[in-house]
Amino acid sequence: MRTAYTSDQIRTAETALMARLPEGTLMSRAAAGLAMVCANLLKGVRGRVYGSHVALLVGGGDNGGDTLYAGALLARRGARVEAVLAGSRAHEGGLAALLAAGGRTGPFDAARAGDLLARADVVLDGLVGIGGGGALREPYGTLAELTAEAAGLVVAVDVPSGVDASSGRVEGPAVRAHLTVTFGAYKAGLLVDPGASHAGSVELVDIGLGPHLPDPEVAAPTGDDVAGLLPRPGAESDKYRRGVVGIAAGSDRYTGAAVLSVGGAVRAGAGMVRFASAAEPVRLVRARWPEAVTTVLDPSSSPESLLEEVGRVQAWVLGPGLGTGPEAHAVARAVLSSDVPVLVDADGLTLVAKDRTLLRRAAPTVLTPHAGELSRLLGVPREQIEAARLDHVRRAAAELGATVLLKGSTTLVAEEHRPVRVNTTGTPWLATGGTGDVLSGITGALLAAGLSGYDAASCAAYVHGLAARIAARGGDGGGARAEAGGRAEARYEAGDGGRGEAGYGAGDGGCGEAPIAALDVAEAIPAALRML
Numbered sequence: 001m002r003t004a005y006t007s008d009q010i011r012t013a014e015t016a017l018m019a020r021l022p023e024g025t026l027m028s029r030a031a032a033g034l035a036m037v038c039a040n041l042l043k044g045v046r047g048r049v050y051g052s053h054v055a056l057l058v059g060g061g062d063n064g065g066d067t068l069y070a071g072a073l074l075a076r077r078g079a080r081v082e083a084v085l086a087g088s089r090a091h092e093g094g095l096a097a098l099l100a101a102g103g104r105t106g107p108f109d110a111a112r113a114g115d116l117l118a119r120a121d122v123v124l125d126g127l128v129g130i131g132g133g134g135a136l137r138e139p140y141g142t143l144a145e146l147t148a149e150a151a152g153l154v155v156a157v158d159v160p161s162g163v164d165a166s167s168g169r170v171e172g173p174a175v176r177a178h179l180t181v182t183f184g185a186y187k188a189g190l191l192v193d194p195g196a197s198h199a200g201s202v203e204l205v206d207i208g209l210g211p212h213l214p215d216p217e218v219a220a221p222t223g224d225d226v227a228g229l230l231p232r233p234g235a236e237s238d239k240y241r242r243g244v245v246g247i248a249a250g251s252d253r254y255t256g257a258a259v260l261s262v263g264g265a266v267r268a269g270a271g272m273v274r275f276a277s278a279a280e281p282v283r284l285v286r287a288r289w290p291e292a293v294t295t296v297l298d299p300s301s302s303p304e305s306l307l308e309e310v311g312r313v314q315a316w317v318l319g320p321g322l323g324t325g326p327e328a329h330a331v332a333r334a335v336l337s338s339d340v341p342v343l344v345d346a347d348g349l350t351l352v353a354k355d356r357t358l359l360r361r362a363a364p365t366v367l368t369p370h371a372g373e374l375s376r377l378l379g380v381p382r383e384q385i386e387a388a389r390l391d392h393v394r395r396a397a398a399e400l401g402a403t404v405l406l407k408g409s410t411t412l413v414a415e416e417h418r419p420v421r422v423n424t425t426g427t428p429w430l431a432t433g434g435t436g437d438v439l440s441g442i443t444g445a446l447l448a449a450g451l452s453g454y455d456a457a458s459c460a461a462y463v464h465g466l467a468a469r470i471a472a473r474g475g476d477g478g479g480a481r482a483e484a485g486g487r488a489e490a491r492y493e494a495g496d497g498g499r500g501e502a503g504y505g506a507g508d509g510g511c512g513e514a515p516i517a518a519l520d521v522a523e524a525i526p527a528a529l530r531m532l
């Protein structure tokens with residue numbers, strides 16, 4: 001599990017560690033790690049450190065201090081290091097070290113900064129780290145914007161300046177780094193969008209903080225974690241023990257969502273899928289997935305007897321394509337009255353947003369909204385949710401008493417009193433109609449197999465993202481493994497090399513990926529499971 005923390009948690013841990021060490025030890029550890037990563041990058045792009053150009057953007061705090069010391073180490077190895085001192089002050093020891101090593105410094109001047117950035121092989125963003133707050137003030141904001149035109153690689157020191165380290169919020173100009181070298185522990189804002197997409201690939205430098213860290217705020221399961229949680233059939237298994245999932249989805253008007261949700265469940269390994277709906281979706285599901293056992297619901301039945309014909313299930317998926325009228329409401333009421341875990345998605349979420357009494361139940365509930373659906377559930381504008389995803393997914397879990405999986409560029413899973421789980425797989429090609437329906441089926445299958453809502457949702461998101469990447473790469477597992485992942489990994493191979501992440505972590509929709517249809521994602525689930 002990759003764990004991540006807020007700035008306050010990091011500061012508390014640092015204070016405890018610093019009390020045991022001579023002054024300056026942590027900064028020198030951080031700077032040494034940073035310089036080593038930069039030296040490797042320079043060797044990659046220039047063949048050697050000697051003679052390369054390095055630009056330092058230096059703020060007035062310790063983030064600037066790290067940057068100056070790292071610059072000094074690179075200058076000692078023959079790099080031509082020039083610093084823009086953007087603050088009213090600069091870290092004294094760091095500045096002295098850089099000058100003593102032959103580095104050059106100067107105050108902020110837009111033309112000079114632009115010139116430096118055009119020449120540098122590597123630019124270090126040391127404007128602001130965990131001490132940052134709110135939108136960047138001038139001249140930091142201008143410098144952050146100028147980094148977009150840098151010719152070389154942009155390396156963020158600890159955190160990309162302009163990104164809130166605790167939440168990933170970005171309130172104004174912010175550095176978009178190819179690589180972030182972070183110290184001591186991952187900051188939550190590096191894993192959650194929009195911060196995550198500013199951070200690029202993230203490399204952790206150990207400064208000995210580990211024993212002082214509290215419980216994390218955020219955790220990103222690795223492929224090994226997911227593999228350890230996924231159910232596997234044993235010799236004693238039969239279809240009932242593996243888990244029967246009920247799917248109440250689709251309507252005469254919306255039929256595709258039902259086919260996709262059932263596909264997700266079948267391919268994710270449900271022991272059996274029982275599908276209950278109107279006549280037309282039942283006909284289509286039977287045609288595409290003959291494995292599913294289907295029931296045509298009689299809308300004139302009472303809520304108590306509506307699902308009687310369906311048979312026993314261990315978990316329900318409710319909502320994709322269900323519609324939002326009185327008949328759909330009756331189905332939602334019947335499903336949510338059951339004593340088994342229920343996943344509510346799509347139209348089911350609209351029904352629940354209008355009638356929160358549906359959520360008063362004893363068995364676990366998993367809600368899988370995208371930002372628009374969460375906006376309806378919480379009564380908060382969608383943009384606010386997109387800007388502060390971590391805060392809102394936590395709030396939803398607490399307020400609605402459910403496990404909440406918030407979909408989007410970084411999928412988050414929240415449950416009260418647990419770290420928010422961040423998904424690391426996926427590709428922007430997933431942003432196409434119907435892929436969420438597939439996710440609902442995968443999650444339902446895992447719930448039926450007995451995983452908790454929290455584990456089912458986070459494992460399903462991981463498998464779904466992995467399947468999408470395999471599908472986007474043409475369904476060839478071997479080819480996908482040979483290629484590197486997101487833009488940063490492709491260039492620096494800086495991923496953590498964990499199972500799945502090296503070749504299949506979050507993609508950027510570029511290199512070697514092509515558009516996918518939702519059914520392709522369902523079909524690629526077995527290939528994804530084989531990799532875990």
Ligand SMILES: NC(=O)C1=CN([C@@H]2O[C@H](COP(=O)(O)OP(=O)(O)OC[C@H]3O[C@@H](n4cnc5c(N)ncnc54)[C@H](OP(=O)(O)O)[C@@H]3O)[C@@H](O)[C@H]2O)[C@@H](O)CC1
Pocket residue numbers: 011014015018026027028030059060061062063064066087127128129130131132133134135136137138140157158159183207
């Ligand atoms: N603690 C440790 O043990 C270790 C810490 N380490 C390092 O220290 C970093 C934290 O250092 P820190 O606490 O000095 O804060 P930092 O991130 O440099 O920011 C403060 C500066 O930013 C400025 N500033 C703030 N907001 C701003 C805005 N919106 N717009 C513009 N300016 C803004 C603020 O300006 P001021 O408010 O003072 O005018 C001040 O100058 C941490 O990220 C890591 O890199 C490592 O060495 C490992 C050991």
Ligand SMILES: Nc1ncnc2c1ncn2[C@@H]1O[C@H](COP(=O)(O)OP(=O)(O)O)[C@@H](O)[C@H]1O
Pocket residue numbers: 346370406407408409410411426427428429430431432433434435436437438439464
């Ligand atoms: N920019 C993006 N990058 C990666 N994944 C995305 C992005 N946008 C959406 N997704 C994923 O695509 C899926 C879309 O689901 P959803 O919004 O429910 O669509 P639908 O209702 O059409 O099925 C979710 O799994 C979501 O996390």
Ligand SMILES: [K+]
Pocket residue numbers: 063125126127128129156157158159160161
């Ligand atoms: K920074």
